[in-house]
Amino acid sequence: MQMLFQWDMSQQDFTKLETKFWKSAKAADTTRAFAEKLFEGAAKDVGVLDALIVGHADNWRFERMAAIDRAILRLAIYELRAAETPPKVILNEAVDLAKKYSSEESGAFVNGVLDGVHKSLKVK
Secondary structure: OHHHHHHHHHOOOHHHHHHHHHHHOOOOHHHHHHHHHHHHHHHHOHHHHHHHHHHHOOOOOHHHOOHHHHHHHHHHHHHHHHOOOOHHHHHHHHHHHHHHHOOHHHHHHHHHHHHHHHHHHHHO
16 A cells, blocks of 8 residues: 555655565565555556546546545555455455545545445456
């Protein structure tokens, strides 16, 4: 999530950002590999992810959304589409991240968008 947020703010090459990020962040090898997989996948699929966000964020203009909320939504939707983690876990973690790093209201917003995206992905 932190890398996606930084990437959204700087719009720099995601591989360069990733290298810079790991110079100051520490993580176990397995955690780092998982984080890189999610970040790289979300960064590569950002167009598709953003379209899903826009399609399920009723009455919200994408550019008016908080950058941290966009990062959380991109991460969670990418992970939902990868289908490796149970959806309930992804949704709960995303809501917790929104409450912790954004606002209490963001938790409900993120939950609503992700619920809609999850339902649309199950239908296809």
